[in-house]
Every structure is written in structure tokens, then in C-alpha cells.
Amino acid sequence: MRRAVLLTVAALAVLAAMPIAAEAARRHVPYAFYGVMWDRAAARAPESLQPEQWDLMARSGVESVRTPFSWARAQPAGGEVPDFTNTDRLVALATARHIRLLPIVYQTPRWAERDSHPGSPPAQIEAYTAYLEALVRRYGPGGTFWQEHPELRARPLREWQIWNEPHLDAYWHVPGADKTAWAREYVALLRASKQAIESIDPGATIVLAALADASWKILTQLYRAGVRGSFDVAAINIFTARPGFVMAASRLVRRVLRRERDPRKPIWVTETTFPAGKGRVSRPPLSWQQNWYTTDRGMATRLRTLYRLGVRNRRRLRLNRIYWYTWASTYTGQNDLFDYAGLVHFGDVFSARPALGAYAASARRAQGCRKTVIGTCG
DSSP: OHHHHHHHHHHHHHHHHHHHHHHHHTOOSOTTOEEEEOOHHHHHSOGGGHHHHHHHHHHTTOOEEEEEEEHHHHOSSTTSOOOOHHHHHHHHHHHTTTOEEEEEEEOOOGGGBSSSSTTOOBSOHHHHHHHHHHHHHHHSTTOHHHHHOTTSOOOOOOEEEEOBOTTSTTTSOOOSSOTTHHHHHHHHHHHHHHHHHHHHOTTOEEEOOBEESSHHHHHHHHHHTTOTTSOSBEEEEOOOSSHHHHHHHHHHHHHHHHHTTOTTOOEEEEEEOOOOOTTTSOOOSSHHHHHHOOOHHHHHHHHHHHHHHHHHHHHHHTEEEEEESOSEEOOOOSSOGGGGOOSEEESSSEEEOHHHHHHHHHHHHHHTSOBOTTSSBO
16 A cells, blocks of 8 residues: 555656756756846836846746946945945845846946046956955855855856946047057956956856957957957847847857857857937937837847747857846936836836737747746746
8 A cells, every 4th residue: 555655746747847857948048148237227126126026027037147246336445344235135036036146347436437438447457356356255155145145046256247248438438549459458357257257266267358340340349359268258239220230249249159169159249229219309319229229019029030040049149148138217308328228117007018918938949938026947
């Protein structure tokens, strides 16, 4: 009798596991392929409203979130221990929902600036790498954050993006006439950052700063400046009128990586979007922006096409992630089309836009299951 009961229990266990195995077999993308940016309206919303948005992200199939870890905010005064209050909250929100966090570590505090320009890089690389080391000791394997939060299952941060768009003056100001100097300066920072992070976590992944516009040409400049061997993932921010052009940019970046003898390095699209500003803002003056912005319906349609193409081309291009820019925006104002790019509108409350349904449906097909509020298959 006991043997029969045990066999019945075993059979039920096998049957219960079958749907899970079947769902896993239907998955078409690596974990974290579906990502979003967390900044702007989402980050500025009252903290009491934010956990519900992280629940919605998890339920919508978001498996990775890219967000700023602002050095200027964490360490506004030199010689002080960094304040981890804001980043602790983000790590806790992501961890509880099985969402992988990609921190962009940038924004120089006033005391560490090379000059007074808003986009100044640090005067001393060592000041920046000291902050990086503090982050890895806090959130990396065996970090103090996990020791202080035993209620969370430890999911250490192992991926770090070093700066954002350093070829643009707004992010890396170069005084004087030589505007190409940013490349060798950034390579020096990247190389030191890789050494600093890997001295604590040898298995960490170093993500190149996102390169915008003609990213393949910018990447060529970095290789000429000696970037080879200093990063593990190439990253691009691409804003264009057609989803197919995102794939075209990825192909051109892949071509540079092959030419530079780095053919196995993956590519992450860390920002791309099609803002729904039509009928809400004046017609943009630039022709490419006139083709780029669209309606709510157009945004949803282009998003579906973007991810369909991404899934189809990911193996050939080694395209491992696509982050939609952005999770939430205000849908107000005339000067910035990114204010109309959110999957969610935030005013006094959050409300979903049509593109969120398109995102969730696409993720569900590619991930092979419907997600729960904790990011697991329901």
C-alpha cells in the first residue's frame, strides 16, 4: 500500500512538472532579453507608488532593468562614505521580482569634477573606481547588502555599465580643440574600472558605455584608442524611424567587433524607442524626428516589430538584450520627445499606454509563459 502511495505521489509530481518543462522548452530568448529603462517620471514618482510599478513590470515580462546609479547623488561630498539609500531600494525592488538590474555608473559629483561643465568626467580616475569598488562590495557576491537583508534571496549584481554616451559632450566634456580626446580618456577610465571591479568579483561582466547615433563609427574610434580587452559587452543606444534600422545598426556594430577580433562579444541595445508624440506636440523641426515620432497605435506596432526582429536575429547578431526606453514618462511638454516614450504614463497616478500590452504579449510569446508579480511563470 505504502509503495502504491509513493508511486502515485511520484507520478503526480511528474505530471505537475510537465507544464513547467513544456513552458521552458518554448522559451525563445535568454533571460533578461526583455528590458526597460527606469528613470525620468518613474524614478521621480513617490516611493509609495513605485513597488506597484515593479509588480507590473514583472507581470509584463520585464526581466532586466537598466537604471542610473548616480555617483553625484551617492557621494555629494568628498571623503564621505557613499549613501546607498536610493540604490538599496532599487536592488531590493528588483531582487524580490527576479528582475536583473543593470546599473549605469556615472555622473561626477562637484568635488570630483575635472571642470565645472555639467558633463565633466572625474579629475582623478581613482575617485570613480573607489565608488565602483564600494558598489561591488555592497551588492556583489557576499556583499554587505545581502548580509543586512536575509529576507531577500541573494541575487548579486554581476553586471556594471561604465558611464553613458561618453562621445557626447553632455556626458563627457572635453575642453579645448581636440574633441576626439574623449576616446582615450574614456578607455583609461574603462580599463581601470574593469581592474577595480574584477579585483573584488572576478566573474563580473563589464558593459561598455552605451554608444549613440552612428555607434559602429564610435566603436571604431574606441578600438583605435585601445579599448580591446577592457569590456565584455558592447552597448548601443539607437533612435531611428524603423525597427529594422535597429537591427541594421546592430549588424554594423557586429561587423566592427569581427574586424577587431572580438567576434564573440554580445551586443545589448540599451536604449531604443518610438515616442507617441503625434497629436500631442508640435511637429518636430528635424526630418528624422518627424519620421521617428508616432501615435499610440504606431508605438505599439513598432514595438511588436522591434522585438519580433530582435528574437529572429538574436543568434546571428549575438543580440542578447533590448531595453525599451522608457518605463514611464509624463506625456506632457513640447521640448523632449522622450517624455512621450513611456510604456506607462505618470501624472498624479500611473496608467498603462497601449504599447505596454504589446510589450507584455511579445514577452509572453518569447518567454513561453505568463509572468507573475514576482517574475516567475504563473
